[in-house]
Amino acid sequence: MADTEWKAGAKNVIGYLKELRKLTADADGAHRVAWTPTWDKAQAWFKEKMEAEGAEVSVDSANSVWAKIPGETEEAVLIGSHLDCVPNGGWLDGALGVTGGMGAICRYGIHGKKPKKTIYVVSWADEEGARFGRSCIGSSAVSGALDVEEAAKLKDNDGISFVDALKRYHLDVHDFPKARDEFLAKNIKEYLELHIEQAPVLESQKKSVACVYGITGCERQYITFHGQRTHSGAPIPMRHDAFLAAAEASLAFRDIGLKHDAYCTVGKVSVAPDVVTISPDTCTISLDQRSIDPDVLATIVKEAKEACLEAAEHNKVTVTFEPVWSIPPTIFDEHLKKLCQAAVEEETGEPTTMFSGPLHDAAEMAKIVPSIMMFAMSSRGLSHCKEEDTPEKDLELAIAAFLRLVDKAVGE
Numbered sequence: 001m002a003d004t005e006w007k008a009g010a011k012n013v014i015g016y017l018k019e020l021r022k023l024t025a026d027a028d029g030a031h032r033v034a035w036t037p038t039w040d041k042a043q044a045w046f047k048e049k050m051e052a053e054g055a056e057v058s059v060d061s062a063n064s065v066w067a068k069i070p071g072e073t074e075e076a077v078l079i080g081s082h083l084d085c086v087p088n089g090g091w092l093d094g095a096l097g098v099t100g101g102m103g104a105i106c107r108y109g110i111h112g113k114k115p116k117k118t119i120y121v122v123s124w125a126d127e128e129g130a131r132f133g134r135s136c137i138g139s140s141a142v143s144g145a146l147d148v149e150e151a152a153k154l155k156d157n158d159g160i161s162f163v164d165a166l167k168r169y170h171l172d173v174h175d176f177p178k179a180r181d182e183f184l185a186k187n188i189k190e191y192l193e194l195h196i197e198q199a200p201v202l203e204s205q206k207k208s209v210a211c212v213y214g215i216t217g218c219e220r221q222y223i224t225f226h227g228q229r230t231h232s233g234a235p236i237p238m239r240h241d242a243f244l245a246a247a248e249a250s251l252a253f254r255d256i257g258l259k260h261d262a263y264c265t266v267g268k269v270s271v272a273p274d275v276v277t278i279s280p281d282t283c284t285i286s287l288d289q290r291s292i293d294p295d296v297l298a299t300i301v302k303e304a305k306e307a308c309l310e311a312a313e314h315n316k317v318t319v320t321f322e323p324v325w326s327i328p329p330t331i332f333d334e335h336l337k338k339l340c341q342a343a344v345e346e347e348t349g350e351p352t353t354m355f356s357g358p359l360h361d362a363a364e365m366a367k368i369v370p371s372i373m374m375f376a377m378s379s380r381g382l383s384h385c386k387e388e389d390t391p392e393k394d395l396e397l398a399i400a401a402f403l404r405l406v407d408k409a410v411g412e
Contacts, residue, residue, distance in 0.1 A: 003400075005107070006347075006400040006403045006404055007396060007400050009103045009104075009106070009107050009399070009400070009403045010103070010395070010396040010397075010398075010399035010400040010403065011396065012103050012106055013096075013099045013100055013102065013103035013399045014392060014395055014396065014399070016049070016099040016102055016103070017091060017092065017095060017096065017099050017395075019045075020042060020045065020083075020091070020095055020099070021091040023041060023042070023045060024038050024041060024042050025091055027386075028088050028386055029087075029088035029089050029090065029385065029386030029388075030085045030088070030089045030090060030091055030093075030095075030386075031085075031087070031088070031089075032083055032084050032085045032089070032095075033084060033085065033086070033087055033128075033130050033131055034084035034125065034126035034127075034128065034130065034131060034137070035126065035131055035132075035165050035166075035168075035169075036131070039083065039084050042083040042084075042095075042123075043065050043083060043123060046065055046067070046083060046098065046102070046123050047065060047067075049102060050067035050102065050105060050121070053067075053069075053102075053105050053106055053109035053110060053111070054069070054109045054110035055067035055068055055069055055105050055109060055121075056068040056069075056070075060138075060141075060142075060178075060179040060182045060183070061141070061171075061175050061176055061177075061178035061179040061182060062125050062137060062138045062141035062142070062146075062176040062179040063125040063126075063138065063169060063171060064122055064123060064124045064125045064138035064139075064141075064142075064179065065122065065123045066120055066121070066122050067101075067102075067105055067120065067121045067122075068118065068119070068120050069105055069108050069109055069115060069118065069119045070114075070118050071114060071115040071116055071117045071118040071119065071410070072114060072115070072116050072117070073116065073117055073118065074118055074187050075117050075118065075187055075189055076117055076118035076119065076120055076186055076187050076188045076189060077117050077118070077119055077120070077188070077189065077190050077191075077192065077406070077409045077410050078120045078121075078122060078186075078188045078190065078191045078192070078365075078369070079097075079100065079101035079104055079119065079120070079121045079122075079191075079192050079193070079194075079406065080097065080098070080101065080120075080121065080122040080123070080124055080139075080191065080192075080193055080361060080362075080365070081094050081095075081096070081097020081098045081100075081101070081123070081124065081127070081193050081194065081195060081360075081361060082094035082097070082098065082123060082124045082125075082126075082127035082128070082138075082361060083095055083098050083123045084125070084126055084127060084128050084130070085128060085130070085384075086128050086130045086384045087130060088385065088386055089128075089384055089385070089386070089388070090196075090382075090383055090384065090385060090386065090387070090388020090389070091388065091389075092196045092376075092378075092383075092388055092389070092390060092395075093195075093196060093198065093383050093384065093388060094127060094128070094195070096194055096195060096196055096376060096395075096399075097193050097194045097195050098121070098123045100194040100399055100402050100403070101121030101122075101194075102121060103399065103403060104119060104121065104403060104406045104410075105119065105121055107403070108410075115410045115411075116410055116411055117189075117409075117410045118187070119406075119410060120186060120188065122138075124136070124137075124138035124139045124361045125137050125138030125141075126138060127139070127360070127361050131156045131165075132151075132154040132155070132156055132162045132165075133154060133324060133325075134150075134151060134154055134162075134324075134325060135325065135359055136359065136361055136363070136364050137151070137176075138179070138361070139361035139364035139365060140364045141176040141177060141179040141180065142179050142180050142182075142183045142364065142365075142368070143180070143364040143365065143367045143368050144177070144180050144367075144368070145327075145364060145367065146176055146177065148173050148174050148176055148177060151173050151176070152173050152174070183368075188369055189369065189370070190333075190336060190369060190370050190371070190372075190409050191362060191365040191366070191369050191370070191371040191372075192336075192371075192372055192373075192374075192402075192405060192406060192409060193360060193361065193362045193365075193371070193372075193373045193374070194373070194374050194375075194376070194398070194399070194402040195212075195356075195360055195373060195374075195375060195376070196375065196376050196377075196378045196383060196388070196390060197210075197354075197356075197375040197376065197377055197378045197381070198357075198358045198378055198381070198383035198384070199357055199358070199378065199381045199383075200378065200380060200381025201354060201381075202352075202354070202375065202376075202377035202378070203377050203378065203379065203380065203381060205352075207348070207350070207352050207377060208348060208376065208377050208393075208394040208397040208398055209344055209347065209348060209352065209374060209375065209376055209377070209394075209397055209398035209401045209402075210344060210352040210353060210354045210374070210375045211337060211340035211341045211343075211344050211351065211352065211353045211354075211372070211373075211374060212332070212340075212353075212354060212355065212356050212372070212373035212374060212375050213331065213332055213337055213353050213354070213355055214292055214329060214330055214331040214332055214355045214356070215292075215329065215330040215355065215356045215358075215359060215360060215362065215363045215373075216263065216290035216291055216292045216297075216329055216355065216356065216357050216359075217290065217291060217292070217294060217297045217326075217327055217328045217329035217330070218288065218289065218290045218325070218326065218327050218359055219288075219289045219290075219297060219301050219323075219325075219326050220286070220287070220288045220289075220323075220324045220325040220326070221286070221287050221321055221322060221323045221324050222268075222284055222285070222286055222287075222321075222322040222324060223246070223249070223284065223285050223286075223287055223308055223319060223320075223321055223322075224282065224283070224284040224285075224319065224320050224322070225242040225243075225245040225246050225249075225282070225283045225284075225308075225311075225312060225315075225317050225318070225319050226242060226281070226282055226317055226318045226319070226320070227239075227240035227241055227242035227245065227279075227280065227281050227282070227283075227315070227316070227317035227318075228240040228281050228317075229273060229278050229279060229280060229281035230278070230279050231277065231278065231279075232276070232277045232278060232279060234279070239279050239315075239316075240281070240315065240316045240317050241279040241280065241315055241317070242271070242280045242281055242282050242283035242315075242317050243271050243279070243280045243283040244279075244315050245283070245311045245312050245314070245315035245317045245319070246269065246283040246284075246285050246311070248311040248314065248315065249285075249304075249307050249308045249311040249312075250266045250285060252304075252307035252310075252311065253265075253266060253287060253289075253304055253307065256300050256303045256304060256307065257289075257300065260291065260296050260299060260300050261296075262289065262290060262291040262296055262297070262300050263288070263289065263290035263291070263357055264287065264288075264289050264300060264304065265287070265288040265289075266285050266286060266287055266288075267286050267288060268284075268285065268286040269283070269284075269285050269286075270283070270284050270285075271283045286324075287304060289301055289304060290357055290359075291329065292329050292355045293329065294328055294329050297328075297329065305321065308321070327359065327363055327364075330362070330363040330366045331366075332362070332366060332370075332371055332372045332373065333366070333370035333371060333372060335370065336370055336371065336372035336409070337353075337372060339372070339405060339408045339409060340372045340373075340374055340405050341353060342408070343374075343401045343402070343404035343405040343408060344374070344401050346401070346404055347397055347400050347401035347404060348397060348401065354375065356373065356375070358383075360373060372405075374398065374401060374402050374405060375398070376390050376394060376395060376397075376398030376399070377390055377394050377398070378390060379391065
């Protein structure tokens with residue numbers, strides 16, 4: 001295959017990305033939050049584009065959308081990512097991986113040659129968990145990791161339950177596990193995913209693309225400090241201030257992350273009664289902790305709990321813990337890693353390799369099928385915001401490298 005064909009394919013993918021941005025974003029960013037009308041519009045766009053390329057399109061029991069190009073054999077390679085995003089998100093997060101797969105379909109669909117292996121491209125349902133708090137809904141339904149009873153209890157910030165939100169789609173969360181059997185019937189042997197890095201590592205190294213050998217594990221929980229509300233004129237040493245306990249613990253989380261070269265993030269904070277003249281009696285915070293090393297992950301979770309108990313005692317309050325979600329670190333398939341490194345090196349001259357701090361659907365897929373990821377650099381490391389971007393020349397390199405990887409996986 002001539003280099004010009006991979007580069008032409010990359011330009012085609014960038015065209016898809018720009019078209020999707022025009023359809024689902026504005027000056028405030030992208031608005032493809034899962035289980036909303038704009039996400040539905042994005043999914044419909046994906047279906048329409050793939051049908052126009054001659055792909056067979058279907059929707060599984062967890063509402064993930066699939067496109068298929070039959071190959072010379074039924075043995076299949078799956079390319080996937082997600083079209084949903086966080087509120088006011090970026091134009092590349094998730095969408096790059098789906099459109100990268102669309103680019104492969106275009107090269108092997110009605111306008112191209114028949115692939116040796118069957119190719120599937122999937123737009124996974126609700127990778128972000130932005131509305132209901134549970135990430136990787138579609139891919140975890142396929143992997144078998146989705147706890148449907150826990151999922152049935154989820155509610156969004158407006159108090160709307162996940163169960164009720166699904167009624168609009170004529171879906172029942174208890175049917176989601178059927179997606180696993182539907183997946184197994186597809187004879188998929190490998191999973192490939194292209195994504196933006198969502199961190200500044202590649203940019204700092206002046207590199208456009210890297211093979212991703214693994215994904216950090218994640219432990220996510222809500223922590224609630226319980227105190228006693230009192231007037232803001234009461235002396236601080238005599239208060240039982242739930243917010244001060246949460247703040248003290250949060251600063252300790254930062255130190256824990258730095259000490260272990262790991263990730264600790266407080267992303268949500270809510271206080272009650274939320275009145276300017278009252279010190280809060282309740283403060284709930286989220287804590288998201290990540291590491292590529294399972295022993296380190298266990299250690300930072302333990303130390304965070306100890307920090308919470310110490311902060312609670314110091315501020316004369318109590319504390320409770322509510323686990324939300326957990327996934328162990330993922331190390332990708334060694335054979336696919338070699339193919340991915342080779343594709344990166346052929347395109348850039350260097351076999352750059354790294355691990356991912358952010359979570360991706362590939363972590364779920366790696367539980368059931370050999371998997372690999374590739375990263376495109378992120379400008380300033382920004383993601384989950386409207387400023388998310390990657391220069392077009394870097395995008396072209398990353399997409400071309402990914403299309404090389406697809407050819408290697410399909411052509412073996």
